[in-house]
Amino acid sequence: xxxxxSFIWTAFVQLLGAVPTTLYITVVSVLVGFxxxxxxxxxxxxxxxxxxxxxxxxxxxxxxxxxLTHLLLIYFGLxxxxxxxxxxxxxxxxxxxxxxxxxxxxxxxxxxxxxxxEVVRSGLLAVDRGQxxxxxxxxxxxxxxxRRIVFPQALAASLPNLSNSVIGMLHGxxxxxxxxxxxxxxxxxxxxxxxWKFFEAYVAAALIFWGLTVLIERLTAVIEKRxxxxxxxxxx
Amino acid sequence: MIKLSNISKAFGRxxxxxxxxxxxxxxxxxxxxxxxxxxxxxxxxxxxxxxxxGDGEIAIGDFSVNCKHARKKDIHQLRQKTAxxxxxxxxxxxxxxxxxxxxxxxxxxxxxxxxxxxxxIALLEKVGLGNKLDAYPSQLSGGQQxxxxxxxxxxxxxxxxxxxxxxSALDPELVGEVLAVIRKIAKEGITMIVVTHEMGxxxxxxxxxxxxxxxxxVEEGTPGEVFNHPRxxxxxxxxxxxxxxxxxxx
Amino acid sequence: xxxxxxxxxxxxxxxxLLSTLGITLLIVVCALVSGIxxxxxxxxxxxxxxxxxxxxxxxxxxxxxxxxxxxxxFLFYYGLPEILKLVHIDVTRAPVLFFVILTYGLHTxxxxxxxxxxxxxxxxxxxxxxxxxxxxxxxxxxxxIILPQALAIAVPVFSxxxxxxxxxxSLAFTLGVMEMTxxxxxxxxxxxxxxxxxxxxxxxxxxxxxxxxxxxxxxERRLMRHEVRDNPEKRTFGIQKNKSFRRIIAExxxxxxxxxx
Numbered sequence: 001x002x003x004x005x006s007f008i009w010t011a012f013v014q015l016l017g018a019v020p021t022t023l024y025i026t027v028v029s030v031l032v033g034f035x036x037x038x039x040x041x042x043x044x045x046x047x048x049x050x051x052x053x054x055x056x057x058x059x060x061x062x063x064x065x066x067x068l069t070h071l072l073l074i075y076f077g078l079x080x081x082x083x084x085x086x087x088x089x090x091x092x093x094x095x096x097x098x099x100x101x102x103x104x105x106x107x108x109x110x111x112x113x114x115x116x117x118e119v120v121r122s123g124l125l126a127v128d129r130g131q132x133x134x135x136x137x138x139x140x141x142x143x144x145x146x147r148r149i150v151f152p153q154a155l156a157a158s159l160p161n162l163s164n165s166v167i168g169m170l171h172g173x174x175x176x177x178x179x180x181x182x183x184x185x186x187x188x189x190x191x192x193x194x195x196w197k198f199f200e201a202y203v204a205a206a207l208i209f210w211g212l213t214v215l216i217e218r219l220t221a222v223i224e225k226r227x228x229x230x231x232x233x234x235x236x
Numbered sequence: 237m238i239k240l241s242n243i244s245k246a247f248g249r250x251x252x253x254x255x256x257x258x259x260x261x262x263x264x265x266x267x268x269x270x271x272x273x274x275x276x277x278x279x280x281x282x283x284x285x286x287x288x289x290g291d292g293e294i295a296i297g298d299f300s301v302n303c304k305h306a307r308k309k310d311i312h313q314l315r316q317k318t319a320x321x322x323x324x325x326x327x328x329x330x331x332x333x334x335x336x337x338x339x340x341x342x343x344x345x346x347x348x349x350x351x352x353x354x355x356x357i358a359l360l361e362k363v364g365l366g367n368k369l370d371a372y373p374s375q376l377s378g379g380q381q382x383x384x385x386x387x388x389x390x391x392x393x394x395x396x397x398x399x400x401x402x403x404s405a406l407d408p409e410l411v412g413e414v415l416a417v418i419r420k421i422a423k424e425g426i427t428m429i430v431v432t433h434e435m436g437x438x439x440x441x442x443x444x445x446x447x448x449x450x451x452x453x454v455e456e457g458t459p460g461e462v463f464n465h466p467r468x469x470x471x472x473x474x475x476x477x478x479x480x481x482x483x484x485x486x
Numbered sequence: 487x488x489x490x491x492x493x494x495x496x497x498x499x500x501x502x503l504l505s506t507l508g509i510t511l512l513i514v515v516c517a518l519v520s521g522i523x524x525x526x527x528x529x530x531x532x533x534x535x536x537x538x539x540x541x542x543x544x545x546x547x548x549x550x551x552x553x554x555x556x557x558x559x560f561l562f563y564y565g566l567p568e569i570l571k572l573v574h575i576d577v578t579r580a581p582v583l584f585f586v587i588l589t590y591g592l593h594t595x596x597x598x599x600x601x602x603x604x605x606x607x608x609x610x611x612x613x614x615x616x617x618x619x620x621x622x623x624x625x626x627x628x629x630x631i632i633l634p635q636a637l638a639i640a641v642p643v644f645s646x647x648x649x650x651x652x653x654x655x656s657l658a659f660t661l662g663v664m665e666m667t668x669x670x671x672x673x674x675x676x677x678x679x680x681x682x683x684x685x686x687x688x689x690x691x692x693x694x695x696x697x698x699x700x701x702x703x704x705x706e707r708r709l710m711r712h713e714v715r716d717n718p719e720k721r722t723f724g725i726q727k728n729k730s731f732r733r734i735i736a737e738x739x740x741x742x743x744x745x746x747x
Contacts, residue, residue, distance in 0.1 A: 003568055064649075064695035065688040066656035068667060073688065076680040080491065171554035185556060198564035206553045206561055213552035286615050312623060320619035326612035330634050330712045343630060344621040372712040392621065 007197050011188070011204035018187035019208065021101070025173040025183065028105045030166050033112025040117035045124060055117070062114030067107075067172050074107040075179050104176045112169050119165055123158030124150065156227045163220035167213050184208055237261050238396055238427070243282055243292035243303070245275075252278050253289070254451040260396065260444070263425040267438040267459075270448035271474060276431045279448070280398050283429065284318040285311045296395050316344060319389035323401040325381040327373040333360060333384045334369040337391045345392070359387040363417050379410030383417050390421065397421075399430040435478060439463055447471045495682035496689070499673055503686055507694075509665040513587055513655045518648065520591030525598025532603055543599065550596035555589070555654050562589045563661050586658045590651060597647050605640035606632060638709035645702035649695050656691075666690060 042048075043055045062070065079095030086093055127150050135145035155162075177186035184205050192201035238260040245253040252275045260266050268276045281287035283294060289303040296317045301310045327336050334356055341352035360366055363383040373381050382402055389397045402418065403411045415437050422428060422441050432438060438445060438459065445462040447455045447470075455468045466472045528546055531539035550558070563585045567578045577584075609632050617627035659668030670687040674680035 003572070060696075061688075061692060064692040066653035066667070066691060068656045069684055069688040069691065072684045073681065076674075076684065080681065167551075171556075174554040174556040185554070188557070188560075192564075198560070199568050202557055202560045202564060206549075206557050209554055209557060210549060210552040214548070284619055286618060312621070315618060316621040318619070320616075322612060322616060322619075324612050326610070326616035328613060328616065328631055329610070330631075330638065332712075339630070340620040340622075343626055374713050388620070398619075 004197055004200055007195065007200040008203050008207075011191050011195075011197070011201045012207065014191050015184055015187050015201075015204050015208055018182055018184045019212075021176075021181065022170070022173050022183040022185075022212075025101070025104050025108060025176055025181070026166065026170045029108035029112045029169050029173075030116075032105075032109035033116045033165075033169070034120075036109065036113030037116025037118075037120050040113060041120035041124060044117070044121060059114045059117055062111055063118075067111045068175055068178065070111050071104065071107040071175055071178060074110070075103045078103065078106065100179050101176070101181050103179045104173070104181050108169060108172060111172070112165065115165055115168065119158050119161040120154070122161065123154035126157040127153045156224075159220060159224050159227065163216060167216055170212060170216070171209065237295075237297065238283075238429075239293075239295040239300075240279075240283070241293045241295070243279065243294070244290050245278055245282060245287060246290055252451050253282065256292070256451075256453060258446065258453065258456075260427060260429060262427055264443045265422045265428045265430065265441055266444045266446060267442035268429065268431045268446045268448060269433075269435075269438060269462075269474070270454075274448045275451040276448045277400055280320075280400050280429060280431050283396075283398055284315050284320055286320070316392075317395045318398060319392045319394040319396075320398045320400065321382070321385045321389050321402050323404050325373070325378070325385045325405070327381050327384055327388070329373055332370050332372055333365060333376065333387075336373070336384055337388045340388065340392045356387070356391060359390050360384070362390075362420075363387045364413070377410060378406045379413045382406065382414045386414075386417055386421070390426075396427040396429060399428060399432065401431050401433065403432065403434060433478075435463075447474065449474070491681055492679065493682070495677065495679040496686045499670070499679075499683050499686035500690070502673060503666050503669055503683075503690055506664060506666050506669040507690070509583075509663065510652070510655050513583070513590060513658060513663075513665065514648070514652050516587045517590035517594050517651060517655075520587070521594030521598045521647075521651075524592060524595030525600075525602055528595060528599035529602040529606075532599070533606055547596045547599060550593050551600075555593050556657050556660065558593055559586065559589050559657060559661060562592075582661050582663055586655075586661060586663055590654065593654070594647060594651050597650075601640050601643045601647065602636075605636040605643070608639050609635045634709075638706065641702055641706040641709060645699055645706075648698055648702070652694060652698070653691065 040055045040059065043051045044059075079098075082093070082095045082098070085091070131149050131153065132142075132145050135149045136142075140148065173183055174185035176183045177189065180186075182190070188201045188205035191204075192198040195201070238258075240256060240258040243253055243256040243258075244251070256279055258266075258279075268279065270276045278287055282289045285301075285306070288306075292303045294301045294303065294314065296314065299313065299317065301314050327333075328339060331339060334353070337356035337359055338349075338352045341347045341355065342349065345352075347355075357366070357369065360369060363386055365380060365383055365387070368376060368380060368384075371380075373384070376384065386397075386402075399418065403414050406414060411434070415434060418428075418430070419437070419441050430438075430442070440459070442459050445457060445459050446453055447462060447466075447468075449470050455462060455466060455471045462471065463475065466475060528543045530536075531543045563582070566585065566588075567576075567580075570577050613631050613635065614627055617631045622630065655665060656667040658665050659671060662668070664672075666687060670683045674683035677683070
């Protein structure tokens with residue numbers, strides 16, 4: 001086995017085909033996770049009865065266990081649940097009809113939701129209390145104050161964390177190979193083992209991920225610059 | 237005796253200090269006045285090299301540093317001969333009041349712990365904080381923190397104590413207690429250079445008043461001369477603007 | 487898919503999984519120690535703005551933060567022997583655990599260096615000035631004033647990094663290391679009780695995470711005892727607010743935001 005630098009390029013081109021899958025998983029889990037996360041964050045901030053302890057337990061469990069275990073539990077647990085319910089209610093849907101990538105979507109969204117809730121929560125808490133009071137003082141209702149005053153400021157405050165979460169989910173999507181989804185990582189393994197060039201294949205995969213990550217960071221920086229126009233304080 | 241000769245300093249193209257000469261005799265209290273941006277704080281910070289002067293010479297007693305080629309050792313020695321009281325107090329946040337005062341004695345002066353402790357307690361009592369020895373800075377008011385800062389400076393027994401607007405960050409009602417302590421130690425004959433906006437204080441504690449503007453010393457003299465008979469137009473203008481404060485004395 | 491759910495399997499799996507806890511913790515501790523050392527040396531050039539070295543540090547950090555740890559595992563496992571072969575060092579016989587610890591150490595090192603840099607920079611500049619004004623040398627100022635304060639600031643981030651590392655070690659099984667996740671997989675395949683095996687696995691991770699978090703919280707309280715807590719006076723509101731805000735940020739900003747694979 002000899003090092004073959006030119007194969008890195010060959011592998012790179014082959015891996016590009018798997019980029020959309022990785023991006024799908026990332027985007028879906030981030031978007032759904034953001035919705036779950038916002039709901040959970042609001043439940044925790046407003047201490048909604050009944051839902052509050054559930055939200056806390058959810059966040060604690062997800063953050064305290066590896067993402068891999070979430071995926072495995074969903075992969076093995078969800079079919080039992082679905083088939084059980086189908087048999088009970090007489091539906092025709094069976095878990096075998098579910099595409100493999102569905103497990104990744106569901107599991108990663110649940111994972112992302114817990115982390116996103118912390119991002120959203122810290123963003124909301126970063127907004128000065130005086131802002132809501134000022135909004136009330138000009139006659140806004142609480143939903144109006146949240147939507148028009150608090151959320152935009154919270155978004156600006158949590159942008160770096162949001163970006164980190166997206167990167168985290170991008171990297172986390174490599175776990176999809178455990179449920180036989182062919183993302184960049186799984187594709188790298190295939191390319192590597194069929195050509196018996198492991199190192200070169202993974203160098204190519206690493207380069208793609210590195211590029212995507214830098215891209216996300218750059219985009220964040222651009223958005224941050226725009227969003228923070230109002231924030232140019234004199235504080236050094 | 238402290239002698240600053242031809243001190244100059246620029247931040248980029250902005251000349252902050254331009255050829256400053258100043259002599260402070262032993263036991264003298266020198267107050268530096270001037271509008272903001274006049275370079276008075278920069279000058280003070282140059283004396284102990286927190287700001288690196290671009291040119292000039294700093295002499296304390298028979299020890300002198302040429303700013304063109306100051307060595308690390310020189311700067312270190314210079315700092316041991318001076319002490320500073322900061323506008324923002326800058327007490328070591330992770331140390332109690334007592335530990336703050338002891339720190340320099342232990343680490344820099346290498347004085348045995350028990351001895352350092354006794355001396356520090358005595359100093360804290362002197363500034364009226366004998367009952368706050370074990371308090372952390374975050375548990376003290378601004379005025380109390382600044383008095384600890386003064387005790388910390390005194391502990392080092394420096395040739396000169398530099399005060400950088402010691403009351404500017406304080407709530408008005410806490411200014412008095414800090415000025416009272418500074419006044420008390422001034423009477424003990426400790427050499428001090430004070431940058432302040434407290435005109436009343438400057439008037440009755442200073443032996444020598446320096447008025448700075450635009451990076452140069454515009455005028456200097458006794459408080460009587462500078463406050464009552466200013467010669468320069470810029471000094472007159474400055475004093476006129478802050479006249480209401482002139483009548484304000486503690 | 488597997489045998490019907492039976493809770494008693496969860497209980498019987500627990501001790502079997504715990505027998506491999508040692509390997510997991512071994513990876514965590516070794517990677518942590520090497521990560522701190524690496525992190526320190528990577529942070530220094532950036533803190534002191536050393537030309538060239540500073541750029542190398544930045545590339546190092548960018549790479550290890552910019553690629554998934556799973557890819558890094560494969561990269562080092564397959565790549566390191568080949569690269570070392572070029573200089574005639576044979577590591578093909580080195581145990582897999584070596585590659586795993588090396589990868590996690592380098593990976594954590596990147597995050598550690600960011601933590602160290604951020605914590606040191608978070609110490610108020612006035613503290614350093616006061617130390618110099620007192621007559622301390624640069625070394626004395628660093629060890630006696632900056633470091634203790636930076637340490638207190640770093641703990642929440644550190645706590646987060648340890649937890650992330652613990653969770654990341656669940657990937658070591660991909661290289662055939664028989665740590666807890668690998669063991670859970672084996673047990674599942676053996677008994678066909680996958681759900682129970684992974685539940686037991688999740689439970690153990692949860693307890694360890696929880697314990698580590700609480701321990702480090704105690705450490706933080708101790709290191710932070712100089713900052714006033716729950717002071718009703720308004721004057722300290724600024725500090726209070728900053729502190730809680732800092733903690734929340736720290737819980738996320740390690741850059742391991744949503745990772746914790």
